[in-house]
Amino acid sequence: MLEQLLEPILTPLFHQWPVLSDYAWQVAATVVVAAVWLLTVSFNWITARMIRHLSQKAPVWDELFLQSIRTPLRLLIWVIGLSLLLEIFSRNGLPVGTGVGSEVRRFGAILIVAWGLLRFITTAENFFTTPVKGRKQVDRTTADAVAKLLRLVVTILAGLTLLQSAGVSISGILAFGGIGGIAVGFAAKDLLANFFGGLMVYMDRPFRVGDWIRSPDKDIEGTVEYIGWRLTRIRTFDQRPLYVPNATFANIAVENPSRMRNRRIYEHIGVRYDDAAKVKPIVDDVRAMLQSHPEIDTRQTLIVHLNRFGPSSLDFMVYTFTKTTQWVKFHAIKEDVMLKIADIIFSHGAEFAFPTQTIHLAGQELPEPEALPGMAQEAADVIRSN
CATH class of the missing domain: 2.30.30.60 (SH3 type barrels.)
Structure with a gap:
């Protein structure tokens, strides 16, 4: 193979300059290096023009593939050149084993092809998961799973190909995998789980x-x-x-x-028992306010009703859903709703209730205030006022 590649170049040189025949292997090595350099420059120029041309169109698979394999193919040129140099050295008495060049070429090609495929998978994954206006973004979790599976397949195939190129029996490895898989399964059950x-x-x-x-x-x-x-x-x-x-x-x-469709506002609001006559109009106004609020989803359940008689308050329930699911925006809407409820309560002349207690002493007459000294006088005043 080496002679067939170099003969069209070296024969005219030796015919024109016979003195070069004394330095045949040095000339051959120089020709290989020069050829590799020229091929690299030409390859860079051609691929750059192709990528520039493809980038003017909508991004497609051929552009992604070319961008991914450009660097591995450039390295492949140098690996082939290196293998040819090793063959030249081995045939001219240099300390290089016979067949090293072909081994470097074979193993290098397998590794570079696998590297190029892995780069293409990564490039495609980044392309489809990067948000771009006007293009539907692929689910990142799905893209990540597919990319990992493809990387695993490429890695296994490359490893098996390397082993086969090295003379290792693939059938023996696959047969051993069936038996050894049982032991590995027991040893790595947590990993498999x-x-x-x-x-x-x-x-x-x-x-x-x-x-x-x-x-x-x-x-x-x-x-x-x-x-x-x-x-x-x-x-x-x-x-x-x-x-x-x-x-x-x-x-x-x-x-x-x-994945929530709405966020819920669920509150109990208490007003004083003294404002019992005002509860119905307050509840009606709060319900009307929620039904007209631009951030409340009226298609969902909306409840505003007197709910219970509390120990010190008449409690009505507010149960509704916002249109947004964003955490920060939800709290801003909830704040607005609660402030408007407070304004409605105050507009009716009512007040919020707070815990109070009234103590009645049955069967006892409270003494006159002047008959009670000091602290007792104050306690009696408080009891009478309640």
Whole structure:
């Protein structure tokens, strides 16, 4: 192969300058280096023009593929050049083993092809998960799962190809995997449980990256940052990372507040018993206010009714839902609603109730105030006033 590649170049040189035949292998090595350099420059120029041309159109698979494999192909040119140099050195008495060049070329090509495919998978994943106006964004959790699976497949295939190129029997390895898999399964049962737990998360999709989740069974609450094959990383609200093994999600209930359609306002408001006659118009005005509020979802349940006779107040219930699910905006809406309820109560001349107690002493006449000295006088005044 080497002679066939170099013969069209070296034969005219030696014919024109016979003195160069005494330095045949040095000339051959120089020609190889020069050819590799020229090929690299040409490759860079051609691919740069192709990428520039493709970038003027809508991003498509061919542009992503070309951007991903450009660097690996450039490295492949140098690996082939290096293998040819090693063949030249081995044939001219230099301390390089016979066949090293072909081994470098074969193993280098396998590794570079695998590297190029892995780069393409990563580039495609970043492209489809990066938000761009006018383009539908792919679910990050799904894209991450598919990308990990493809990387695993490429890595396994590259490893098996390398072993086969090295003369290792692939059939023996696969047969051993069936027997050794049982022992490995017992030794790494927790690892496998986490793996299948992560697989179930990817398939069932109870949550995805960016969701706020919590569990009533475990002290878990925060925003999902990463879903791996073994564990899931959650950022708690105090900004601490929480690493949860995926097998945990197979045994606990998980709430996903990020998928709420509305947020609920649920309050009990008490007015004085002295304002009992004003409760009905207050309740009617509060209900009308909520029905006309732009941030209240009137399609959901809306309840404003006198609910109970409290120990020191007449309590009416406010039960409604906001249109937004954003935590900060919800509290701003709730504040506005509660202030408007307070204005309605005050506009009717009523007041909020607060805990009070009235003590009646049966069968006893309170003495006249002047007959009570000091503290007793004050206590009697308080009792009479109640």
